[in-house]
Amino acid sequence: xxxxxxxxxxxxxxxxxxxxxxxxxxxxxxxxxxxxxxxxxxxxxxxxxxxxxxxxxxxxxxxxxxxxxxxxxxxxxxxxxxxxxxxxxxxxxxxxxxxxxxxxxxxxxxxxxxxxxxxxxxxxxxxxxxxxxxxxxxxxxxxxxxxxxxxxxxxxxxxxxxxxxxxxxxxxxxxxxxxxxxxxxxxxxxxxxxxxxxxxxxxxxxxxxxxxxxxxxxxxxxxxxxxxxxxxxxxxxx
Amino acid sequence: xxxxxxxxxxxxxxxxxxxxxxxxxxxxxxxxxxxxxxxxxxxxxxxxxxxxxxxxxxxxxxxxxxxxxxxxxxxxxxxxxxxxxxxxxxxxxxxxxxxxxxxxxxxxxxxxxxxxxxxxxxxxxxxxxxxxxxxxxxxxxxxxxxxxxxxxxxxxxxxxxxxxxxxxxxxxxxxxxxxxxxxxxxxxxxxxxxxxxxxxxxxxxxxxxxxxxxxxxxxxxxxxxxxxxxxxxxxxxxxxxxxxxxxxxxxxxxxxxxxxxxxxxxxxxxxxxxxxxxxxxxxxxxxxxxxxxxxxxxxxxxxxxxxxxxx
Numbered sequence: 001x002x003x004x005x006x007x008x009x010x011x012x013x014x015x016x017x018x019x020x021x022x023x024x025x026x027x028x029x030x031x032x033x034x035x036x037x038x039x040x041x042x043x044x045x046x047x048x049x050x051x052x053x054x055x056x057x058x059x060x061x062x063x064x065x066x067x068x069x070x071x072x073x074x075x076x077x078x079x080x081x082x083x084x085x086x087x088x089x090x091x092x093x094x095x096x097x098x099x100x101x102x103x104x105x106x107x108x109x110x111x112x113x114x115x116x117x118x119x120x121x122x123x124x125x126x127x128x129x130x131x132x133x134x135x136x137x138x139x140x141x142x143x144x145x146x147x148x149x150x151x152x153x154x155x156x157x158x159x160x161x162x163x164x165x166x167x168x169x170x171x172x173x174x175x176x177x178x179x180x181x182x183x184x185x186x187x188x189x190x191x192x193x194x195x196x197x198x199x200x201x202x203x204x205x206x207x208x209x210x211x212x213x214x215x216x217x218x219x220x221x222x223x224x225x226x227x228x229x230x231x232x233x234x235x236x237x238x
Numbered sequence: 239x240x241x242x243x244x245x246x247x248x249x250x251x252x253x254x255x256x257x258x259x260x261x262x263x264x265x266x267x268x269x270x271x272x273x274x275x276x277x278x279x280x281x282x283x284x285x286x287x288x289x290x291x292x293x294x295x296x297x298x299x300x301x302x303x304x305x306x307x308x309x310x311x312x313x314x315x316x317x318x319x320x321x322x323x324x325x326x327x328x329x330x331x332x333x334x335x336x337x338x339x340x341x342x343x344x345x346x347x348x349x350x351x352x353x354x355x356x357x358x359x360x361x362x363x364x365x366x367x368x369x370x371x372x373x374x375x376x377x378x379x380x381x382x383x384x385x386x387x388x389x390x391x392x393x394x395x396x397x398x399x400x401x402x403x404x405x406x407x408x409x410x411x412x413x414x415x416x417x418x419x420x421x422x423x424x425x426x427x428x429x430x431x432x433x434x435x436x437x438x439x440x441x442x443x444x445x446x447x448x449x450x451x452x453x454x455x456x457x458x459x460x461x462x463x464x465x466x467x468x469x470x471x472x473x474x475x476x477x478x479x480x481x482x483x484x485x486x487x488x489x490x491x492x493x494x495x496x497x498x499x500x501x502x503x504x505x506x507x508x509x510x511x512x513x514x515x516x517x518x519x520x521x522x523x524x525x526x527x528x529x530x531x532x533x534x535x536x537x538x539x540x541x542x543x544x545x546x547x548x549x
Contacts (some may be wrong), residue, residue, distance in 0.1 A: 074437070152433065
């Protein structure tokens, strides 16, 4: 295994015109880790994920994947380098079938062989996706679509999975399903950077959680800090 | 006055239901449907209305005319036509569409206007305003009699070729990886790219497929209208663009139906209007397009509201 972290952000800065969305953000995600990224709305969490994917240009700093700079690459090249994003709002293709959505995820694979095994692995993790594989994805419930979106990202067999608020808009029972899936993904050794609004649950679940506010890193929390709401609130309001 | 209108209408309707007119109209609709698919494919992935599509057809038609002038066998002329159209399609994509892909739709539209007039001007310089004749497939204009109806062979060929081409395209879109990626890109290109779908590959495939259809259209149009001039296929392109908008631009199926509908309507009006009134055909056609769009602005064959908001 490489000694380099799977992901390293070094002084990342992103602007939307005159507005600075992310400022001097530095963080690392090691192999096999689940790292949380929490913060209030507008903190720059989703912007950070999109900058990593190359969907938004970064103004300053560097983005390194397994020691290689990926800053300035196109999103499709970043995906094919082994980074998969589960976007906020799921962004599934409602008019395509569930299986076609999964097959689109194969576009990010780095090898030609083993596509069927990758799909089988997704079906094993999400049996509901297998059951509804012939249906139009738009006909699935929100929770099922979220499972499909995560499965689609996993079909690429990435070494880094970025998740942007996977529990957003889901019923508590379905949120449990999503977090159970993340636990299984952890067991499979996939590295995860998880952006979430459910702060306490994320801190307790992740190996390490960064708190972002106004585009800057304010605090780093360990799972044991999940009950320390005072520090979290102070960081959110800072 | 009302008696004259009633008499004209009766004559028009009488002509319109003639089997001969109906078959010709379906043949015209088939060719226009292929043009609509070609335009719709590129619009799907690039959100670009390629106004230069007609000039691709024109270039293919000139290739056929040159092959005819050089006494090349028919197959060689068709191969030359495909080669010219595909090379031009790839060049257009590499030199214009790709560098301008991130620009606004208005910039890209103006660029396609520029390409259209550039190609037209080159044709004018090379071949002159009188043009050339593509006569090697003229025998397809001869009729065959089917159930007491004289049908030109090209009408049958156009319908069969259109059905085969559309079936091949559906197979490409539904049974291949690149086809799946093209469909996804047409729905949400940003998300498709985030999944690793190569933008250049998908756009290149759409432009190539569109070029193949332009070459097929060039072959069939030169049978119907063998005199190839620099503004060849320009009117057809404008009519088909209207048809694509009429059907609904955001879906390939609705755009195709729109192209067929306007081709069929054009063929029907052309065949059924009394000779003295045939000069009103274009005005009547576009009048009908405006009327339909006033009633169904999102398109005749789409469901739901317009996807774009403007103030």
